[in-house]
Amino acid sequence: MKSDTKSIEDIKAIRKIMEESSRFLSLSGLSGIFAGVTAIAGALVAYFFILDNGSIHFDEYFKDLSPQVTFSIRWQLIADAAFVLVLSVLFSLYFSIKKSKRDGKNFWTPISKRLLINLLIPLVTGGVFVFVLLLQNNVQLIVPCFLIFYGLALVNAGKFTFGEVFYLGILEIITGLVSAFFQGWGIIFWIFGFGILHIIYGLAMYRKYEA
Amino acid sequence: MKDLISNINKVFESRVRLGIMSVLMVNETYDFNSLKETLDLTDGNLASHLKALEEKGMIKVNKQFIGRKPNTSYSATETGFTEFRQHLKALETLIKEQ
Numbered sequence: 001m002k003s004d005t006k007s008i009e010d011i012k013a014i015r016k017i018m019e020e021s022s023r024f025l026s027l028s029g030l031s032g033i034f035a036g037v038t039a040i041a042g043a044l045v046a047y048f049f050i051l052d053n054g055s056i057h058f059d060e061y062f063k064d065l066s067p068q069v070t071f072s073i074r075w076q077l078i079a080d081a082a083f084v085l086v087l088s089v090l091f092s093l094y095f096s097i098k099k100s101k102r103d104g105k106n107f108w109t110p111i112s113k114r115l116l117i118n119l120l121i122p123l124v125t126g127g128v129f130v131f132v133l134l135l136q137n138n139v140q141l142i143v144p145c146f147l148i149f150y151g152l153a154l155v156n157a158g159k160f161t162f163g164e165v166f167y168l169g170i171l172e173i174i175t176g177l178v179s180a181f182f183q184g185w186g187i188i189f190w191i192f193g194f195g196i197l198h199i200i201y202g203l204a205m206y207r208k209y210e211a
Numbered sequence: 212m213k214d215l216i217s218n219i220n221k222v223f224e225s226r227v228r229l230g231i232m233s234v235l236m237v238n239e240t241y242d243f244n245s246l247k248e249t250l251d252l253t254d255g256n257l258a259s260h261l262k263a264l265e266e267k268g269m270i271k272v273n274k275q276f277i278g279r280k281p282n283t284s285y286s287a288t289e290t291g292f293t294e295f296r297q298h299l300k301a302l303e304t305l306i307k308e309q
Contacts, residue, residue: 007302013226014233014299021249022237110238110245 024111024161026100029210031092032202038091039194042084043187050076054187067137074134081146084194099210111160119157122149143186147176147193162209168201220298222267227252227260232295235270235287242284261285269294 019025047054050073100107126149130142154169172193179189223229230250234241241249247257264270269291273284287295 007305010226010229011299011302011306014229017230017233017249018237021234021241106248109248110241 020105022111022160024109024115025209026096026103026105026107026112027161027165027205028092028095028099029202029204029206029208030095031088032198032205034091034095034202035088036195036198036200036202038084038087039198040191040196042080043191043195046077046080047187050080070137070139074137074139078131078134115157115160118160119153122153122156125149126153140183140186141180143190144176144180147172147179147189149176150194151176162205164201164205168197171197220294220301222264222269223295223298225260227256228264231257231260231264231285232269232287232291235285236292236295240273240284240286242282246285264291 050056056073097107126145129149130145133139133142133145151169151172151174154165154172156169158164158166158169175189175193175197179185179193182189223232227250231246234246234249243257243261246252246261247254250257261270261272265272268288270285271288273286275282275284
């Protein structure tokens with residue numbers, strides 16, 4: 001019987017080590033909630049301030065304007081999106097480092113490096129591609145591209161962290177593809193994909209793993 | 212029953228070695244310092260068990276330089292994979308049998 005309990009303990013320890021050494025588990029649900037709120041705030045700023053209460057939208061008229069006229073709008077949108085991105089990333093780093101400290105784990109491990117690389121490859125590709133779209137005044141595909149590439153990045157990174165991240169990625173991809181059909185609804189899809197989905201995900205993760 | 216016992220591999224008897232093998236089963240390579248932190252061991256303790264596993268041909272050592280710092284990383288060998296899997300299976304059946 002003695003060897004029996006030892007075997008059970010051995011197997012438990014093995015499972016735990018395999019899980020902890022191959023997945024980054026310090027990702028905090030709070031990051032998701034915060035990213036969602038920032039994304040919605042960014043969208044509202046875009047709608048009310050940059051797009052003049054929604055009176056500027058992408059249509060035939062906008063398409064016919066010379067690129068010089070729409071230049072400042074495009075740059076303001078870039079700045080807005082970049083600000084949202086940087087803020088979300090900083091806060092998700094902050095919450096994750098805090099969580100890993102609380103759990104007495106290291107933040108910078110081979111796994112968190114792998115997670116980051118796998119997240120960044122699709123994300124940077126998407127960012128550069130969106131930038132090109134913006135320069136060429138192809139504004140209508142920007143939100144779908146953001147959502148699709150972000151979704152692909154999450155699917156890719158999902159292997160190295162909670163499995164839920166993979167499913168969040170799938171939902172982002174679907175949202176992106178659907179939004180490609182509805183031109184002019186970019187802000188709504190942005191709020192849904194980056195705002196509402198993130199908040200739901202963050203709340204669910206927080207309640208499941210941290211509360 | 213006899214079969215079962217013979218599959219329990221003496222090389223993996225210690226908790227530390229089980230830990231090392233567990234990490235290397237799910238990660239292609241892992242460096243010394245990260246292993247040390249993951250398993251919460253001292254340098255000497257980890258090094259001696261790594262040495263033993265290496266001598267039995269369960270793991271292989273890759274030494275390289277990152278910048279000017281030496282970096283030693285480890286990965287499981289083909290033998291290591293098979294033997295550890297057998298060992299795990301034996302542990303599991305042992306539990307089920309009783």
